[in-house]
Amino acid sequence: MKIxxxxxxxxxxxxxxxxxxQAGFGGHDxxxxxxxxxxxELAAQETPDLILSDWNMPEMNGIDLLINxxxxxxxxxxxxxxxxxxxxxxxxxNAAGASFLIAKPFNxxxxxxxxxxxxxxS
Amino acid sequence: MSTxxxxxxxxxxxxxxxxxxxxxxxxxxxxxxxxxxxxxxAHDWSTSVSVDGAWSGRITLYLSDAGAQLIAGRMLASVxxxxxxxxxALAEEDLRDAIGELANILGGNLKSLMPEPxxxxxxxxxxxxxxxxxxxxxxxxxxxxxQGEPVTVHVQLIASN
Numbered sequence: 001m002k003i004x005x006x007x008x009x010x011x012x013x014x015x016x017x018x019x020x021x022q023a024g025f026g027g028h029d030x031x032x033x034x035x036x037x038x039x040x041e042l043a044a045q046e047t048p049d050l051i052l053s054d055w056n057m058p059e060m061n062g063i064d065l066l067i068n069x070x071x072x073x074x075x076x077x078x079x080x081x082x083x084x085x086x087x088x089x090x091x092x093x094n095a096a097g098a099s100f101l102i103a104k105p106f107n108x109x110x111x112x113x114x115x116x117x118x119x120x121x122s
Numbered sequence: 123m124s125t126x127x128x129x130x131x132x133x134x135x136x137x138x139x140x141x142x143x144x145x146x147x148x149x150x151x152x153x154x155x156x157x158x159x160x161x162x163x164a165h166d167w168s169t170s171v172s173v174d175g176a177w178s179g180r181i182t183l184y185l186s187d188a189g190a191q192l193i194a195g196r197m198l199a200s201v202x203x204x205x206x207x208x209x210x211a212l213a214e215e216d217l218r219d220a221i222g223e224l225a226n227i228l229g230g231n232l233k234s235l236m237p238e239p240x241x242x243x244x245x246x247x248x249x250x251x252x253x254x255x256x257x258x259x260x261x262x263x264x265x266x267x268x269q270g271e272p273v274t275v276h277v278q279l280i281a282s283n
Binding site: 008009010015045056057058067082083084085086088089103105106107 | 130144146148149194197198200209216219220222223227228229230231233234238239242
């Protein structure tokens with residue numbers, strides 16, 4: 001499986017990779033993007049199976065990334081990994097076509113549960 | 123009721139702020155606890171985000187040079203361990219990235235506790251910042267220490283745009 005991780009923080013991208021490994025998803029191909037615009041380009045080029053995206057990013061934020069992907073007909077499984085986990089944000093994410101929202105801070109169990117809920121297991 | 127008293131009711135409690143900070147620390151920095159401390163006379167770094175909307179405020183984390191290095195080092199531990207060529211001291215870019223992310227997480231979680239809708243800014247990281255304002259404006263402040271280094275968190279209401 002190929003996973004695209006979009007976050008403007010390199011540190012957070014590395015923490016997400018580390019947490020995926022701890023959750024049993026260490027053997028997958030990882031592609032990284034620094035913002036939504038780059039993620040949109042990489043989603044077309046790399047055809048990932050899963051996108052894990054921050055919400056608050058420069059250039060293009062995560063919700064606009066998701067809206068653009070769905071407008072282009074992409075049905076890639078999409079989950080947010082964001083510091084904003086309120087009900088309002090979860091409803092917006094769901095309405096735009098996200099499968100889940102993982103709120104920061106998180107742990108390996110949070111990732112395993114969210115991915116299992118959409119049928120992705122290690 | 124004065125405007126000031128009304129505004130104070132819109133600040134997070136120090137208990138809520140401490141709970142958010144401890145959760146973030148335990149997940150991404152260290153299980154070593156943050157301890158109450160006397161206010162630090164000066165800080166070397168500040169990292170802040172603002173929230174603008176139904177609730178508008180700024181959340182700032184103040185750190186020492188040594189504290190910022192230690193904290194960013196803990197957050198990047200797996201990256202450094204995987205790279206034998208990594209220098210002993212973190213690059214400033216990585217340090218700014220790491221502590222900026224802490225402000226983002228604190229701000230995002232705090233935003234979720236306060237009236238919505240509102241928008242979270244991207245983090246701003248400054249070296250040699252001004253000391254936390256000790257004025258009459260309502261604020262919520264935690265003075266802590268981690269590994270002997272000062273960690274100050276400051277939440278202040280700001281005028282909505």
